[in-house]
Amino acid sequence: MIVPVTVPKAELHCHIEGAAPPTLVKRLAEQHGIDLSHVLNGNGKFIWSDFSSFLKAYDAASAVFKTPSDYALLSETYFRMLAAEGAIYGEIFISPDHAQAAGLSYRSYVEGLAAGMERAKTDTAIEGRMIAIGVRHFGAAAVERVVKDVIGNPHPLVTGFGLAGDERSGHPANFAKAFRMASEAGLGTTAHAGEFAGPESIVAALEFLRVKRIGHGVRAIEDKDLVRRLAEEGVVLEVCPGSNIALGVYTHLRFHPVNILRREGVKITINSDDPPFFGTTLGREYASVADTFGWSFDDLMSVTRTAIEAAFCDPATKNRLLVRLDSAAR
Template sequence: MNAPVTVPKAELHCHIEGAAPPNLVKRLANQHGMDVSSVLNGNGKYVWSDFTTFLKAYDVASGVFKTPSDYALLSETYFRMLAAEGAIYGEVFISPDHAQAAGLSYRSYVEGLAAGIERAKDETAIEGRLIAIGVRHFGTASVERVVKEVIGNPHPLVTGFGLAGDERSGHPANFSKAFRMACEAGLGTTAHAGEFGGPDSIIAALDFLRVKRLGHGVRAIEDKDLVKRLADEDIVLEVCPGSNVSLGVYTHLRFHPVNLLRKEGVKITLNSDDPPFFGTTLGKEYSSVAKTFGWSFEDQMTITRTAIEAAFCDEATRNRLLVRLDSAVEDRVGE
């Protein structure tokens, strides 16, 4: 009897520095003579207790990536892990601000990450793209500087621009110029909203940034009219259930609104956000959500199809990915 067909997966929302496996962080820390014992316990797991200590652990772990080859190793490692779980496509958020803190130019940072993605692709056939993010609590000038750097140093794998950081800091109206520049340059756009901020943060992101994708967006469930708007306007949510539960946005997966939003016709994708920090992987997100809400193979395939259709990639790549998805359906029928 043949092994059951694995659901092909796709990810749109993962921070590359937040995807660093603890063993890789420890290895590079030793190499660079750094101490990361404050954020890694004896079991090789990240140590944090709330959002503030999570950010501290994230920054300490990110600090071990110093060179383009360090970043190449990080992206290759993560994309290989994705492929091993059946993923055929992944987008990761990259942070030019982190690169600057490490003393790297934006160009060398991107070249390192791209080299790792290409190595993973050569071995596993996984496709990858990069989304540069501005950090809203660094202010308007900082976010505009990031988008200018991205536009001024084009790279074929950098296909999107996004906004992350503290949702309570900086109204989306402050970043409308940066997003207009990104759109005019042909970049796909997305913004974190509706995670720690409520429905108002989502409405502001839609009105002022004109995005067709939202990072998280789950707090829309608190506003019936907003849920209808998301469905009517085909806004795609990059939902990260494991992350939301770990950070206390919801107390338990069964109380997470991902299934309610889906039933209301909102386009949903599943994502891991900062996987090792939250004890998750993309594969775990698919399996835990499917188990909790009784999603079928077909339901999960719809999630992947939604992600591929909303991906910031060229049409030729998108069509190839959709062919791979369709062949998985045929394989299942043939079992």
């Protein structure tokens, strides 16, 4: 069995509010006088049973983060956890809509998160970047508002733009303008697709949003032509196996298509999505796919290399990360 921490890891798909450890959520809830007994049980686990109740628990837990210092504590905590599992790089999805609900400006939200990321980097050398996301079921105008905030308030650690929310709500064509604005501003782009919606949602994201990375994307397996296209065009899938199992997209990891997709030449990365909600971590994700599918140390190193090469960071940072990766292979 592979010792997961010996493999340098990189993560491209994690929602920062969804990465909050229950202990931190509980502490801030008490500090701010918020009752979370309906979403956090006595054993320190989030309470949810299906996708709808997961979203409610997620929003309730996110509501405890009220100030820039709260968000700094969240990002520092998460990046330290990543580094402790051997990660050398992490990208987090940030949600300006959640910040707005907490009464924070976009700038204050980002500055808080950046402060925590920098503290973690100082102590652990982990690199991190942020991807601002629009929520598709809030509509095209809301998604465009997010990208305007990002472009109007540039920050060196905010290097990407993405689309999340209910895949079944709103056709990607509705968000083409927002993605065009993001690309013209030099931001990397990604979009959730092929999780709860089928392969047609992936095709639409590729056609209308012109992305080179897809969040999840696993249901591409249902369309052989699409699998071939993903491989030929070098589209990178941000695969979150534990999340897919927890949310019922697949019943068991051995039935998950990540191994078949990889064998077919599709570029695969491994990610944790909303780790404490799904009882996982990035390290556990690496270990579970290795155990289930017999992936070797070199296979996992290749997964990390794919993530670094697809990362939304500058070439100099990317090169440094690749040197760190190569040094672990010797």
